[in-house]
Amino acid sequence: MFCLAAVLLFLSLPARALDVLLIQSYHAGFEWDRNYIAGLEATLGGGYNLTRFEMDTKRLPEHVFDRQADKAFSFYRAQRPDIVVLGDDNALKYMLPRLHNEPISIVFLGVNANPRRLLAEYSGQAKVTGVLELPLFIRNMREISMLMGKRNIRVKVMFDSGVTSQIAADYILRQYEQIRLSLGIEIDIIHASTFDGWQREIQSAFEEKFDAIIVGLYQALVDKEGNNVAAHQVLSWTNQHAVLPLFGFWDFAVGKGKTAGGVVLFGYAQGQHAPQLVEKIAQGEDASTIPIQIGRQGRAIYSTYEMSRWSLTPSSRWQAID
Structure with a gap:
């Protein structure tokens, strides 16, 4: 008992x-x-x-x-x-x-x-x-091409020089080489180590005849003294000085004062x-x-304000976040 x-x-x-x-x-x-x-x-x-x-x-x-x-x-x-x-x-x-x-x-x-x-x-x-x-590169390229209303576009893809950026960019490049002809899109992947270098790449994109910029990762940039530049400062400056539409791979880069949208990871x-x-x-x-599994819960989101700024109209597949 x-x-x-x-x-x-x-x-x-x-x-x-x-x-x-x-x-x-x-x-x-x-x-x-x-x-x-x-x-x-x-x-x-x-x-x-x-x-x-x-x-x-x-x-x-x-x-x-x-x-x-x-x-x-x-x-x-x-x-x-x-x-x-x-x-x-x-x-x-x-x-x-x-x-x-x-x-x-x-x-x-x-x-x-x-x-x-x-x-x-x-x-x-x-x-x-x-x-x-894994960045949703192919879906992004197709959606951006349709959004901009033309097939043969040139996109500058911006990353810092951190470890994760190198890995993500290598993955994107492998995908791009496999389907480059079918996409009809040209990309140039840039790795910036300094904020000055990042700024020069953003400012030169229009003269280099790119159609859009994708903001990848930007948290590991340093200033002239070697100090880390705050991520929000990098993104804010990029938003204010870009003369081409901005898109993103990650949800934290999309919104008013940031990028216009993208098929993003959360x-x-x-x-x-x-x-x-x-x-x-x-x-x-x-x-x-x-x-080991692959997280694929990405979806197309956009900022109403930023899309309007660039005179772009996303399809019904895209979800407004502001």
Whole structure:
């Protein structure tokens, strides 16, 4: 009787909330991070305790990335979470070499690079799965071409010189080379390391006979003193000085005072997707047996104000956000 009562009491107790550690490549003030964190928190719910560590690799120079990763690993050791979530490429690149022999399940999100080589090099006790984030390049090009009312257009695609930008641009270039003739669109991918260089590229686009500009990633630009230039400053300047229509690959770049629109990726959607994998692990699945997935919840959005500024009329497929 006593044993039965004890078992019933144990079964009636609430299950322990699992501890999830999010290691961010960037920082909470970066809109992408803010959006996917909101998605994580909303989807994980009360069954999980979420703590965070910011590696801050958008604003800090590359020579301190290893030091930041060491700090993140020390934080992990102190926290001893049940599951680790790695946000974006730098977190996976710098943390997997430190975590691969730990008895931990890892879920990554927002990763642009093909992780297979890294996972093969650092195979160990850690079990890994995750969600890839790949720019919706082909859909963007087709929509922009139709929006501008002509087939053979020239587009300048702007990126900073950060790691994620290099990976995203390489992915775009591979896609472009495969379908260049069928698209009938010419692109030029630019990597700017300084704000001055970025400004020159924006200002020269019209004289170089481009038809439009796509603003990719712009958070790793530095000024003449080598200090990081705030992302909102870069985007605001670009909006004010561009004489060609501006489009974007990510939701945080679209809106009044930003770009006019695009078929974009959403940080919130990535934040919603990753917890689905976390939940499978919590239910007992081995993370290494859960297929790596591609987040494809992109959609065409636009700013009414910015579209009007460029005298463009999006089709019914596009969703107004302001």
